[in-house]
Amino acid sequence: MFAGMPVDSWQLLDRLPEALDRVRPLSSRQAKELPEDVAALSRLLTTERDRMGLSYWSSPGLISAYLHYFLPWNLVRLLGVLGGLPLPPVGTGDMAIVDVGSGPLTVPLALWLAFPELRTVRMHVHAMDKSIQPLKMGKALLAEMSRLAGVPVWPVHLTKSPILHRFGLGRLSGDMPPVWLVAFGNVLNELPGGAGQVLPQLQGMLHAGSAGRTPAAFFMEPGTRLGGKSIMELRSIALAEGWQARHPCPHNGECPLVRRGGSPWCHFVVDAPKVPAHLADLSVRAGLGKASLSLSMLLLGESLAGRGDGLPARVLSAPFATAANPRARYACSAKGLLLLGDAGDVGQGEQVLVQVPASPRLDPRSRAICLPRFLEGNKAGR
Ligand SMILES: C[S@@+](CC[C@H](N)C(=O)[O-])C[C@H]1O[C@@H](n2cnc3c(N)ncnc32)[C@H](O)[C@@H]1O
CATH class of the missing domain: 3.40.50.150 (Vaccinia Virus protein VP39)
Structure with missing residues (x-):
């Protein structure tokens, strides 16, 4: 910052x-x-x-x-x-x-x-x-x-x-x-x-x-x-x-x-x-x-235009370990709370673009949408 x-x-x-x-x-x-x-x-x-x-x-x-x-x-x-x-x-x-x-x-x-x-x-x-x-x-x-x-x-x-x-x-x-x-x-x-x-x-x-x-x-x-x-x-x-x-x-x-x-x-x-x-x-x-x-x-x-492809999401938390990934983070998006699996290197407060599948898996504890590999498909969105 x-x-x-x-x-x-x-x-x-x-x-x-x-x-x-x-x-x-x-x-x-x-x-x-x-x-x-x-x-x-x-x-x-x-x-x-x-x-x-x-x-x-x-x-x-x-x-x-x-x-x-x-x-x-x-x-x-x-x-x-x-x-x-x-x-x-x-x-x-x-x-x-x-x-x-x-x-x-x-x-x-x-x-x-x-x-x-x-x-x-x-x-x-x-x-x-x-x-x-x-x-x-x-x-x-x-x-x-x-x-x-x-x-x-x-x-x-x-x-x-x-x-x-x-x-x-x-x-x-x-x-x-x-x-x-x-x-x-x-x-x-x-x-x-x-x-x-x-x-x-x-x-x-x-x-x-x-x-x-x-x-x-x-x-x-x-x-x-x-x-x-x-x-x-x-x-x-x-x-x-x-x-x-x-x-x-x-x-x-x-x-x-x-x-x-x-x-x-x-x-x-x-x-x-x-x-x-x-x-x-x-x-x-x-x-x-x-x-x-x-x-x-x-x-x-007034609204922002032309943000590029993908759903904008704002990273909200410090990295933490889940059963599937040692460096997950929460992010905020129009589709609800996201659980980004491989987000250890993304800064808190940073905006990223993500792709959300039609029927995403929800994290049983937080009910956040799980995106275990969001960085692989979204490098251009950072
Ligand atoms: C914590 S200070 C913040 C001052 C400055 N904006 C800052 O960020 O350092 C809150 C200020 O709001 C003013 N304030 C509180 N209630 C108010 C009100 N109803 N109308 C106008 N000013 C108010 C207080 O007098 C005080 O100066």
């Missing part, structure tokens, strides 16, 4: 602490307490979610924890996936990104880091959140990072608006240039009313600003049960309303994991890349050292 990332993106990510030092310098006491604040915020976002009503953006310690730990790790996870997304082409004139539940502008910062060629486009960032504090810090951070990179800063427009209040759409539609991407990063799992509620407003937003182009809508969530199920719920409702799932789903049929009752849930686990030393060190001191990263994601937009 991280192989194609420009070296320059990692070098700039390494300089994030310099920008943070200018935007929100830590006193020596705050620096000392940072690992414990990170651990506390981690608990609040996972095991102590019932306390989440207390916004973490009003506690100085938790704000520092978000900026120094959650922001950089979310940037790393986003850097891993963004390069592989079939994003719409970027025009030469002014464009806009709308980022909902933006926090400290994490997704715009990740796009800015991931695509050096975007940094010189006049990309208007419309960032919204129910709290204004993180938006202001994110705006200042993007300005600092742009200064460090020696490029003009993207125009940033901030809107304090809860999602259910129509995203401040009225304020957006006026002079907004064509929307390139609407993004929701790690926010669906914080919506008590479920993920589907964002769609009607999303539709309005895309039409308000797209000026005849077809922008995409990108969602990323933690790879937890809650994050993955939020993405699966959103996908089901979106498809019923005429959206196309463009990534990572290889088809627009019913999600085979929904058919199985949503357990397991759709997510990907990848080896963590080598991250900047200060981030690795803080993670260990907070008791949150990471060997792997997990995430769930979805890109909605």
Whole structure:
């Protein structure tokens, strides 16, 4: 996932602490307490979610924890996936990104880091959140990072608006240039009313600003049960309303994991890349050292054409041994869950093309369609 990332993106990510030092310098006491604040915020976002009503953006310690730990790790996870997304082409004139539940502008910062060629486009960032504090810090951070990179800063427009209040759409539609991407990063799992509620407003937003182009809508969530199920719920409702799932789903049929009752849930686990030393060190001191990263994601937009011969399938699991094959993997397809027998060398998350016989054998345990030799007949489909 991280192989194609420009070296320059990692070098700039390494300089994030310099920008943070200018935007929100830590006193020596705050620096000392940072690992414990990170651990506390981690608990609040996972095991102590019932306390989440207390916004973490009003506690100085938790704000520092978000900026120094959650922001950089979310940037790393986003850097891993963004390069592989079939994003719409970027025009030469002014464009806009709308980022909902933006926090400290994490997704715009990740796009800015991931695509050096975007940094010189006049990309208007419309960032919204129910709290204004993180938006202001994110705006200042993007300005600092742009200064460090020696490029003009993207125009940033901030809107304090809860999602259910129509995203401040009225304020957006006026002079907004064509929307390139609407993004929701790690926010669906914080919506008590479920993920589907964002769609009607999303539709309005895309039409308000797209000026005849077809922008995409990108969602990323933690790879937890809650994050993955939020993405699966959103996908089901979106498809019923005429959206196309463009990534990572290889088809627009019913999600085979929904058919199985949503357990397991759709997510990907990848080896963590080598991250900047200060981030690795803080993670260990907070008791949150990471060997792997997990995430769930979805890109909605218009449909993909011309995928070649065969049924597209997305590899979902690490290799495991079956009675017939030591390196089998599960994959997702429009025909349901597949059990690929000889898939040890195919990466998790990779899309392959498979041939499914008219009367396939089903695995007695998982009920997945068994394709014991899919690679032999499908090398061209990789
Ligand atoms: C986990 S943070 C994610 C921030 C950023 N997108 C990221 O990926 O790092 C979730 C953000 O969603 C915001 N949020 C939660 N519920 C919201 C709502 N109903 N309307 C708008 N923003 C909301 C929170 O204030 C917070 O900034």
